[in-house]
Amino acid sequence: MLPRPDRLGAAVRRALLLSVLSPAAFAQQAPAPAPEEGARTLDTVTVTGSRIRRAELETQVPVQVLSREDIDRSGFTSVAEVVQNLTASGTALNTKFNSSGNFGFPPDGGGVGAGAATVDLRHLGAKRVLVLVDGIRWVNESSASGVGSAVDLNTIPLAIIDRIEVLEDGASSIYGSDAIAGVVNIITRKDVDGASVQLHTGDYSDLDGGETWGADLGWGGSSDRARWFVGASYFKQKEISSLGYGPASVPVPGTGLDNGSSATPQGRFVFQDPNTGEVYSITPDTGVPDPTYLGQPACPTERADDFHCFTNADRFNFAPYNLLLTPSERKSVFGQVQFDFTPTFGAYARVLYNERESANQAAPEPIFLGTDAGVYNEWAETRLVISAANPYNPFGFDLTTVGPDANLFLLGRRPVEGGPRRYVQEVETWYAAFGLNGLFDVGGRQWSWDLNLVRSESKAEQTNTGSYNVRRINEALGDPAACATIAGCVPLNLFGGVGTITPEMLAFIQPVVRDRSSNSLSLVSANVTGDLFDNWAGAVAFAAGVEYRDYEGEYQPDPITVAGEYNGVPSGPTQGQYDVREAYAELLVPLAGEGWLGESLDLSLAGRWSDYSNFGSTNTGKIGLRWQVADEFLLRGSFAEGFRAPSIGELYGTLSRFDATLVDPCNNEASTTPQCVADGVPPGYEQSNPQISVVTAGNIDLQPETSRSLMLGAVWSPAFADEASWSQALDLGLTFYRHTIDGAIQALDAQTILNRCISTRDPVSCGFYERNDRGQIVRFDNILGNVGTIRTDGWDFSADWRLPEQAWGQLAFAWKTTWVTKYELVNEAGQPEPRAPGVEINNSAIPETTSTLAAVWRGAGGWQAAWTARYIDRLRESCAGANGYDICDDSDNDRNDLGATTYHDAQLSWGTDAWMKDFRITLGVNNVFAKDPPICLSCSLNGYDASTYDLPGRFWYARVGFGF
Template identity: 35%
Template structure:
């Protein structure tokens, strides 16, 4: 057996380990490449062009053939279903997410974060946002030839961001002919319609080729009201997305003539009786939980996506030894998301727009005599908050390459450039202008025509400039001041436009070859230089920047940096064709990077390949890595958000220190109960704030650093033809991680640990709740993770009933620890395996059958169970103690989703395929912690059975 050819053979599998991991399965998604002529072909993870480099590191290759057998229509979905992939960053289920990165598709290898997985297209970086996210939706599926995934650190080869691994998408070229494809599908619920059309055309000659790929795809949104786990809203008055909010679309107010409305414990909120007179204070009743709004009725569960792509590849041979390869890509992506109308609270610190005592709609203003200013709450149900996100990508990547010979040695060289420009435009509507609402809630009167008008009879304001608003008029009830009035909506709801641009410019030069022939083989080398410039800006609408709206406040992000890099890689054969040493090879690489913003850093990597016999290979690597701070990390403007946190000064929460000196000095009474949205006591924690908290960037950040180790075995037993078994162990340690200095960390340092210097950014209202807090980013994080990858691939001998092949890939996460502090102030590493969507085991089993023109592909995707913190709801381990503190858990079971595709190759050179993802319509468990989702369900799970049909015509 030729041991060198399979691209992914990862280790000898003891039978005991196989039995221990028997619930986990692998799929063709992580199939290794077959036999390939690798003469002077680059392999991801090395700059040395050679026939054996792909065996030295854990690399997965997904071919065009394996991609077409899957039920996924874009690169991101394919990658996120790898067992080694972590939870999707900003998934389509994160409806409440906001900012520049929303709408993109990202991949996260090893759960180390999408920003720590480097994405390449034909060996060159993909354009990124100012926060360093690389959007895979830029790459049309029709243009993909194969995808190579290096599951190991590679900063010594590629520089920053290659901490967890590298994804290299190789596009199609030298194509001759034509191919057209159409794919349509929808969920079994009758929604989420998908359509995709693509065309591939190519022509080639003796000296060059031209390949063109065009693609259009559209996926309709899915609504929360149409799924079992989200249609009924939340679990109480303080859940996050379907929040059963006391801020209803029917409006409510607190009568200051009867109670103290500023005291959350005594305030009484009333809403209008059905058919009642909104101007009669006696026509209101106390708001009950039965009248709380289910905001999920207006929420999108999955965002809608539309993409248009055009990719062109051209090659030309100037001579037999000098060639030009050029990539041009244009992509336009539009995403749509909707969340419920804003929960307007007139007394919130960021709003502060009470209804004027002289408003004609004020219930205390009887017969225009004048009343008292009142506070009110109203969900702006008539105008849901919508965001249209458009991203335009233009990419040009020319490379001139060639080779020459000196003293019977062949040397390969290339000189290349990259210009990548991403332009984003976000259009948002649904947040109210506070300037407009202050006017609309101010003094008003009934004019001679019987129409409500702003101002006074003596000093009126023209209707074109202002219209009175009655927030106490329920949704769907007609009347003056109704928010359903289009003219009033035009005055109160502006359209916000946010623009962003990122540019990547790089120039590279590389040389590789063989220096000298040693007894065990050629000593290979690669050396190269790179200059790169990163530039980016993200500028929110001027109105949004002013803070004069109900939207989250944002400030512009703008900056740039450049860097120069040089690297050297050596591949040293030590032994060959000896007893117990058919091959022993050392690979060494080092890269020096000089950044204009923080200085220089050197990162190295060492790899060892040992083949004691022809059918067994042992390999290991040790790699240093780094991630440079992004433009957003360094130069990002201030932004605000409604954070979820646990207040240690509140009674009844885990780790409570209610009533201690620091809490009392900070303004939290001894009997304080944490308040959430609407200043209603939280029933569970962490609980979402009803006030906006402010966060920002840090220009003094230093790079993150990492160390990674892998050890792998690859076994291809000669007595079982077609069987490859592999096992890899990995370990990562990341230090100086750039993280937000979280609300929980600040509160713990201030109130639990007694660090008075950390209290200055915390502001509490008179009732004790935190009304404002400011925090930023810092190099405070640390992470350690460890695990195993198991792979079994077996192609059975061809039988009378057809050809069978099996792919079984499993990832086992044995450790995932993050740095934190316990209540005593001790620095500890907290284990998170099984929580926060960190599955202990992910496994895919793929079985493929082919006979003649027919084929069937079956895949089972397995996820082990998860845990989540809990206080009241379904706690399976309420008395659990972790790290010296009470930490009750709720445990959920494992889940398996099954996919099936049936295909037929028609005589007219076409392929017809029908299939279903989640063919048995399996439903995952409720996850109240809303992991990777804005709903009580894990954002990476299937949300129903998805049926599709695909037709491909070649000509």
């Protein structure tokens, strides 16, 4: 039996971190000494969450380590998929989000991040997670739709990764801003001998499309003074249309067309006849008639036999045009080298270049014109005159939005002739880091140091086809004589139904829209760590350092967008820069050695001073305790202050828009309630369109967020399970966490604002929007602010059990579970927002329980097998306007339940060195039993929550790897 300190150390090595973390990759390990007399080696490591190097691995904070073996066993093909499936992960962007079109521009100024993938910890948002690569910050994403405030993990190829270390605790005093919810530290491969090749492919057996394939090449080696590794990676993923999944083929599952768009291929026209004063809401009978109208009697507002009154059955089903999985192609090259000039002095260099081409798709872009359009575009709402002389105007009088004679309330036309909207992103990311590192002695004590210089940039261009120029639409709808004087202008037919918009008409009104954005990071840092002196219980360790960072970001939309002529989602340009100077210090003080207090008691202290060019200075601190009560039992805890400065997009993002799918509480019969009458709603009001335009923007007056994080935990490696007949080792861990964020930077939920105004007549909520005299919401502002306080707490449990080796092999089990016991956002008025544990809202969820159980078998002859179960607890949601439909479980209480979901993954592999070095072939299936995600009524795309659940159906994959 191993001595107990070694036993617990081995347990923590399995549960915690094996990394060396100083801000440089090769500062993580001392320069390899040359084989000469007096050469020294560094036998300590630095743990993510601390910059102090230690020989012991038990720390005050829990760090989850995903080894290369864990990554390979998952079957996932990107860093994002790996970390998004941690039990502590929350809602984050990935390639299952078809996130262009009406997603528009979120108020944080970061754009939709189309094609990117991020990580969220503790459901606190990707912008509150710090991503490091070999201990150094990575540049924020750029997807040509804003200035992002989170790292795009698709810029980091999976093939270069040795392991991923996840600190699920606040660490601003150690790493600075953004480390409120935790830290993801990606450790790259360094000690590689020889060349390697890995080929992989995969496909969704129950869906049409989604094939993946790729190749990873690597070569590394070492000499007496140098170590190097270079690699190249290629990955391609094909798209899957929403048509391949039943619930995704309608706007809201189970509700037919009632939640479809009022912009139809036939066209919807709401106007007032200036001659009679009568208001019409009609649609043509032209094109392919809907059978529900055959023999339908004339309604009072019909103008002629070729029109009928618009009803929900006329609405447009936009869902089949969406994508269930977006296409992505990534190419990467990577290289790094460490050179040791002497046994105690070395230098390193690391470079990466990554290209990504991705795409998103939405239904043909709707054209909304009229005073009720609510699209925040003067050309559409206040400057339009559809001339009576236009040869396609069937009504014989002008339709106008100009002045007191305005009589065009809404014209909705879906020009399917122009094809779907297609957004293609081309993203380039490059990264270069250079540094020096070494060792020195002070009073016989060994110290290490490193100096680092980093420059990184991400640039993106997005090309959008299938959109329209609304100024040119105005010109083509106006006086034909004026149109004739404009090059390329021909009269436009929005009244004739499907097929009546000719190629000549499209050529004039349909541009190619090009947007671009960039993010850059420049960083200089210096660090030193070592032992100061010995006290009564051991060595007092110390680390200190300084860092300078400069951030620059810009977003430049197409000139027609800047000019206000873009028919789609408008946005303004964004540009900003700030820099920060920081200094930190950290102490590790042993308080007691072996004695009446147990084996040991250690205190850690950390403090950081930060000076921002746009905010001034701030200080954060952290305190931690580690108490090894007995050889096999460890208690630990920490309290940390956090700080997050607003990002460039959050500060400088200009007025933009997204189209939110909202249910107006005053629709139809509710229009006569006292609350709706007080809100200015006329009797018989009908919401014209479920998509309501919401204006968003950054806010130059934002203040930084501050936070407090508490962690209490224990690790137990019971002696009775060590080398027993039924167990080789058993390690158990339990952690309680609590995060409180004050002055949280975000926008409030638009639906909640609307509901609160109607139900309570709260003047703050009612001030966010306004209605016109017809009751339609024509302005909805939701500007970013320091909205209030976020509080969340919960528990993490882990169990690792290895059975004794047998003739048939060895079994090992790893079980991890997270319980979220509290999550609340209280706004500045003291009112709670609806997000909570067990609730699905706005395409995101906080399951009360998430759990992963993995069983791994290692057999003789190079065989391995694994079975993994991933559990997501049940959720509840609003019926999202589906009240009265069978799909809603409890219409009376506006509640729909999403049942608990368990995914099962299986993998089998075989390896040998007999054929060639490190040869291994792997076959696997994720979602073995083809479990479909639960239907989500409130989700805006594809009928399910793509940030919480897998795609429907099985995904199989195969890999073969070998070296030479």
